[in-house]
Amino acid sequence: MTDFIDIGSITDIPVQGARLVRTAQGDIAIFRTASGNYYAVDDYLEDKAGPLSNGIQHGEMVTDPMRNWVFDLATGEAQGADEGRVTTYVLKIEDGRILLSNAAIANQVAAE
């Protein structure tokens, strides 16, 4: 059973924007795409890319501002010739609120 925690309103993130959720273990970037989808992925792929919350979005992708790696927000996979995957987290929208899987935060804590 997945528990969810309310992290804010869907309008707290502008269209094609991203905001951070800070956890003890690192930042999670919450994206809102042009098509109205929301995604939660790690802000950094260690030693490779990030902060992804600062990237330019296009479609359901984001381009890393440092090295121009392109990541699929749904799967976290790097596109094209680059290899790597940022961790993605379960997120859902209910009654205009963004709910992030408690596990996203709990796992991070447990990993300490």
Add this chain to the structure above:
Amino acid sequence: MTQKIIIIGAGMATGRALEQLIETDPDAYDVTLFNAEPRGNYNRIMLSPVLSGDKTYAEIVTHSAEWYEENGVTCRFGERVASVDRARKVVVAENGDELPYDKLMFGTGSNPFIIPMPGHDLDGVIAYRDLEDTELMMSMDDSNKVVVIGGGLLGLEAAAGMAARGVDVTVVHIMGHLMERQLDEAAGYLLRKALVDKGITVRCQANSKQILGENGKVRALQLDDGTELPCDLLVMAVGIRPNVKLAQDIGLAVGKGIHVDDQMLTSDPDILAVGECVEHDGAIFGLVAPLYDQAKVAAKTLLDEPATFVQKEISTKLKVTGCDLFSAGDFAEGEDREDIVFRDPARGVYRRLVLQDNKIIGAVMYGDTADSNWFFGMIKDGTDIAEMRETLIFGPAYQGGTPMDPLAAVAALPDDAEICGCNGISKGQIVAAINAGADTLDAVKATSKAGSSCGSCVGLVTQVLGITLGDDFKMPEKETVCKCTDLSHDDVRKLIVAKSLKSIPQVMQELDWNSPGGCHVCRPALNYYLVCAWPGEEVDDGKSRFINERVHANIQKDGTYSVVPRMLGGITTPDELRAIADAADKFNVPTVKVTGGQRIDLLGIKKEDLPAIWYDLGEAGMISGQAYAKGLRTVKTCVGSDHCRFGTQDSTGLGIKIESEMWGAWSPHKFKLAVSGCPRNCAESTCKDLGIICVDSGYQILVGGAAGLDLLEAELLVTVATEQEAIDVSCAFYQLYREGAQYLHRPYKWIAKVGLDWVKEQVVEDLENRAALAERFRYSQKFYQVDPWAERARKGVDSHEFTPLADFTKVAAE
């Protein structure tokens, strides 16, 4: 023997279930039908044509009083069910009547969601759900204003229906484009354009704050930016909620909706549920096709026949005259998915297919939906499209036989087929021009006019050249903006101006972009071209800018930022230095460095501290140095005639004047200047984008220098006698570069393309043109010479960029 069934709710799903039941076995059940609305079943999805006046209520009634009578249905319309005693299997009506049942069917439908914002209970605030709502909307005319909250299917149908009656309608939509659940941005743009043409005002990304009233009646909607939209009626069409109240009260399993299994049975095996009130396998339903499927299954279950409800792909069409759109399946982009996009800007057509493993999994169409059923069929059937991939997007008429290569397709066109729509040029005319000696694209453009207007047929013209000339013709290599388009930067810039394109989705549609939303290469370029072409208009899209220009600081490798305040001409004061030192202390700035452009750089600042440090620097009178911008950076100076024994002119003063006039401007790439007081060139003017060297007789203006990846000495553009001329030439040159160069080209690259002689013609020899360029630059500066730091530190612009959405670090630490 006949059993008793009681049905709660006379809607489309229960109506269909009832039909099926009676058709199959009219004697199986004795039916009692409750309905809270004082009428029987009508086709609720046809309320929109009723609203727009295309149909009457009588035409959309599906079951008349006679039908119920003939089929022996006991109708209790206008009556609610008060409760159900499942132990005794008895329904209690509002008036206290107790009616026993063998089977009970819920069809309680859904309730419109009303945003609980202040004022939602005022008179004149309605949903769009039933005939009463529709009638209220129909009472509006051309003396009324109406605001519709919600740019989804229902909201837009309501808006269009009222607009057709002459009502002044504004649609307020919270998301970035209309119908975002069914359409991508490109199709959303076309839809918006069509609705605006119908006289509807559309405001996307608009957050409603409260509803304002007067004497208990709605007066206006207020948005969170303070805008007030006056209205006589406010329609909320923001979604529906399954109506589960009664089911919940009597203890049935309920989630978002009433839980049902594949046979439409609830947690009580004698109670069924169908329609918008149910939740099946986690999903709830709002479109009619799955509801009818549920109805069929429910009828069979009641007759003890085996049947299973399976969720299928569903498609959407909008019932608004003149807006043909279609959407089905899943159209999000993804790793293993590919897009085929077809756009016909002249006809306003957009088609996009999303493919995965050689199957179509999603489709969005706008403008021409004639083939939508064919595509939808392939989505549902999971047809393998590998064989017809090349021509798939053109629809069923173009399938069959061997796959055509594009050249063969053009070769097969008859001579009278129109190639260039703008100039009405047929293939035959182009072939004639080629046979008469026009053997390049430019020659064809010049002699036949084909491809010389909007340019969207250039690809076809090139193919005609290829077919006609055979091996003699080499396809031209053209540097396109990116993989999303076949157009070059030059083409795009010209077309933005020629076609008056003012938003990125509009550029992408009108110029036939082949990706749905562009990429990180084309989006910033397009944004700059729009900013440059339309100063003073709201065209700047921050989401298409690189992070540095979005947060007005330079991102560093560790994700911190650097902050460089502007110091005009490199001149500072003790007070400014003290303020910088105080800020460096206060924000624990790890590194303070003097830059190559004679400025002070504070490095290692946390993103969330940026507005605060800007505030402090602003208190001391400093503004952003825009050291992050593809735009005007710095004017370096030497001390000049004020102090230097060699100085011929006041180089510092001139540098300050130029920087005062030019700061804040955006350009294709960064633009750096310098003013040296004598040919000893202490400010290093000879390697700048624009450098000035003061001499006894005046000012030498040099352009196109570089001291980066490439090392190039700036070349003399002109020598002028007065300071004012030096400033005017500088502004004119900058504007010529701003208007002409491709994105990310420094001036030296652009000059290499256009030639220094041409630049001289434009800004040196043609004095009228020089003045016009300088004036255009100064006009643009009126809008862009705004300190972005003050806006963020003092007015809260883009505050979402600088604060986390949530912080759990403290929670975890406990």
